[in-house]
Amino acid sequence: MSEDSRDPAVVDATRRTRLANERTELAWWRTGMTVFALALAISRVIPELADTSHRWPYILAGVAFALYGTALVAYGSSRRRAVDRALSRGEFPEPIGRTQTAFAVGGVLLGVLTVLLVVLD
Numbered sequence: 795m796s797e798d799s800r801d802p803a804v805v806d807a808t809r810r811t812r813l814a815n816e817r818t819e820l821a822w823w824r825t826g827m828t829v830f831a832l833a834l835a836i837s838r839v840i841p842e843l844a845d846t847s848h849r850w851p852y853i854l855a856g857v858a859f860a861l862y863g864t865a866l867v868a869y870g871s872s873r874r875r876a877v878d879r880a881l882s883r884g885e886f887p888e889p890i891g892r893t894q895t896a897f898a899v900g901g902v903l904l905g906v907l908t909v910l911l912v913v914l915d
Contacts (some may be wrong), residue, residue: 862900
């Protein structure tokens with residue numbers, strides 16, 4: 795059954811859900827891009843401004859933030875595709891709780907690492 799032969803309310807709801815799904819993917823991408831900028835600032839700009847002799851903690855933090863940003867972008871794109879496929883079947887996939895927990899734990903750990911950099915330097 796094509797999407798156009800279904801109930802107009804269902805078609806409209808599906809279109810709105812697909813558009814919301816695109817906006818959500820873009821939010822994941824925006825967040826990832828922001829984290830990339832933060833990674834660059836932490837690893838390159840801050841050590842120069844602080845004129846510190848120990849650069850490795852900042853480089854380590856920058857790499858950690860860059861990996862986190864990469865994971866955000868990858869997950870956002872993967873999730874959009876999964877939702878689109880499920881919508882085509884008339885379903886909706888629940889988010890994977892472990893993934894959300896991993897992002898939360900990663901964010902907390904990066905926050906603690908940032909605090910340590912500020913306090914210890």
